[in-house]
Amino acid sequence: MRRKFVVVGLFVIGLVWASSWGAAQRGGQQLSEEQKLLQVMHSIHSQTLYGYVEELASDKYWGRLTGTEGYNQSAEWVASYFKKWGVQPAGDNGTYLSAFPNPYTLIFEDCHLTMHIPHKDGTIDKHYIYEEEFIPGSTSDSGEVTAEVIYVGYGISAPELGFDEYAGLDVQGKIVLMEREAPVSPNQDPEVFKKWRAYSFHQYKLKNAAAHGARGMLYNYHITNPNNAFAEGFIYTHIGDAVVKDIFSGTGRKHKDVVAAIRKELKPRSFNTEKVYTIKNTTEHHTDGIGYNLVGKIEGTDPVLKDEIVIVGGHLDHLGRCYEIMPGANDNASAIAVILGMAEALTKSPVKPRRTILFICFGAEEQAVAGSKFYVENPIFPLEKTVCLINMDGVGAGDKLSALAAQNYPDLWEYVKRANDKYIHRIVNTSYFLNNARPRLDAARFMWAGVPSLSFAAYGSRSFYHVTKDNMDIITPEIMEDLAQMLFMAILEMANQDTLDFRSTAK
Numbered sequence: 260m261r262r263k264f265v266v267v268g269l270f271v272i273g274l275v276w277a278s279s280w281g282a283a284q285r286g287g288q289q290l291s292e293e294q295k296l297l298q299v300m301h302s303i304h305s306q307t308l309y310g311y312v313e314e315l316a317s318d319k320y321w322g323r324l325t326g327t328e329g330y331n332q333s334a335e336w337v338a339s340y341f342k343k344w345g346v347q348p349a350g351d352n353g354t355y356l357s358a359f360p361n362p363y364t365l366i367f368e369d370c371h372l373t374m375h376i377p378h379k380d381g382t383i384d385k386h387y388i389y390e391e392e393f394i395p396g397s398t399s400d401s402g403e404v405t406a407e408v409i410y411v412g413y414g415i416s417a418p419e420l421g422f423d424e425y426a427g428l429d430v431q432g433k434i435v436l437m438e439r440e441a442p443v444s445p446n447q448d449p450e451v452f453k454k455w456r457a458y459s460f461h462q463y464k465l466k467n468a469a470a471h472g473a474r475g476m477l478y479n480y481h482i483t484n485p486n487n488a489f490a491e492g493f494i495y496t497h498i499g500d501a502v503v504k505d506i507f508s509g510t511g512r513k514h515k516d517v518v519a520a521i522r523k524e525l526k527p528r529s530f531n532t533e534k535v536y537t538i539k540n541t542t543e544h545h546t547d548g549i550g551y552n553l554v555g556k557i558e559g560t561d562p563v564l565k566d567e568i569v570i571v572g573g574h575l576d577h578l579g580r581c582y583e584i585m586p587g588a589n590d591n592a593s594a595i596a597v598i599l600g601m602a603e604a605l606t607k608s609p610v611k612p613r614r615t616i617l618f619i620c621f622g623a624e625e626q627a628v629a630g631s632k633f634y635v636e637n638p639i640f641p642l643e644k645t646v647c648l649i650n651m652d653g654v655g656a657g658d659k660l661s662a663l664a665a666q667n668y669p670d671l672w673e674y675v676k677r678a679n680d681k682y683i684h685r686i687v688n689t690s691y692f693l694n695n696a697r698p699r700l701d702a703a704r705f706m707w708a709g710v711p712s713l714s715f716a717a718y719g720s721r722s723f724y725h726v727t728k729d730n731m732d733i734i735t736p737e738i739m740e741d742l743a744q745m746l747f748m749a750i751l752e753m754a755n756q757d758t759l760d761f762r763s764t765a766k
């Protein structure tokens with residue numbers, strides 16, 4: 260008896276539930292356009308985006324170095340989603356890929372750095388620890404060099420500035436120890452920096468060392484960095500404080516003071532450290548590498564406005580193996596995850612964009628920002644008709660966002676701000692971007708080409724840059740969900756305005 264009651268009761272509850280579900284379904288047809296839009300916005304889910312990052316950061320893509328098979332396969336994987344959702348190909352010959360020349364270098368496990376300390380009749384060798392103390396140069400030639408280390412400051416020969424750090428030095432066959440950047444920084448005095456700018460490039464510094472006959476380089480920049488030149492027979496490695504300290508010990512100089520003096524007086528402080536080091540790298544250079552930008556579009560519905568383009572971009576590539584696999588979860592699988600989240604939502608949105616939305620997953624950002632350089636030199640749609648680029652770099656680790664160049668383009672920023680204020684409510688820090696240093700972001704290339712651009716990054720939690728620890732452990736998926744939802748709403752709104760001009764109000 261009692262049992263029967265329970266069964267009947269459950270049946271009644273079931274009926275009530277079924278009829279209210281039906282009512283909700285019927286009511287669903289009366290949802291306002293904004294409610295439907297919000298449903299799609301909320302369908303962008305942190306768990307899905309986390310899954311995308313996990314896939315791209317996995318070992319099967321070998322760190323996504325542009326030019327390698329791992330990179331190509333990661334591009335194919337992203338393209339398969341574009342295809343599934345109906346994002347149309349915008350690349351070469353009806354594909355999603357836009358090819359450009361891109362040499363690259365593979366770095367293998369047999370890489371070492373050793374200091375030889377004189378002891379009695381021989382030497383004692385100190386072997387440094389991979390990654391913790393040194394990281395092999397990502398464009399180093401293969402081979403071994405044992406030589407004295409000559410400190411050359413910033414490694415700059417600028418006769419017109421009365422500054423030559425190689426003057427009076429013989430570095431023939433030697434290893435040079437060098438600082439990164441230039442003794443003048445871009446934010447100190449933009450006008451003064453302009454004169455030094457050309458000397459701040461990694462490529463210049465490496466080639467200048469090789470041109471002076473140096474055989475190797477210890478680069479005081481403790482990260483993995485394929486953004487450099489390849490010079491035949493030139494072997495180099497990146498080092499951190501522990502190695503610098505060893506080299507300066509017993510020289511009567513403090514590294515910190517020497518650097519401060521160069522910066523203050525703008526006079527070279529080069530000297531022979533008399534330390535002897537061996538750099539050994541095992542690498543393979545490919546001059547004939549091909550890189551790809553991955554491009555897909557959602558064509559605008561308006562016969563006229565569809566010729567105006569809103570670009571959403573982020574780089575797909577990372578550092579490859581150096582010599583461990585560099586996962587690049589935050590840099591920049593995170594941005595590709597956000598692009599995928601937005602792309603799916605935009606294809607399913609009840610509101611269709613009147614302007615064309617172009618997604619670009621850039622290649623070779625890590626190799627001299629080459630993919631975006633290729634795009635602005637060979638644009639698929641005219642740059643004058645390109646309304647803006649919304650770029651993302653490192654958007655997967657943190658609880659706050661920064662919007663670089665938001666203050667340069669206040670009218671563009673207003674669209675994102677409105678979406679954030681209305682739906683998301685994250686802290687977004689805006690800044691003015693001078694953009695006079697060497698390009699380090701895809702957005703910088705577009706700004707130079709006159710395209711209004713914003714570049715988003717996340718901050719506020721533990722993060723690692725260009726080391727193996729940029730992996731899934733640091734990813735905070737909620738920030739990606741919030742950014743994707745925010746940009747989804749902002750981009751739809753701007754894509755549907757009657758007129759859009761972010762250039763005339765640019766600051």
Ligand SMILES: [Zn+2]
Pocket residue numbers: 574590591624652653
């Ligand atoms: Zn990046």
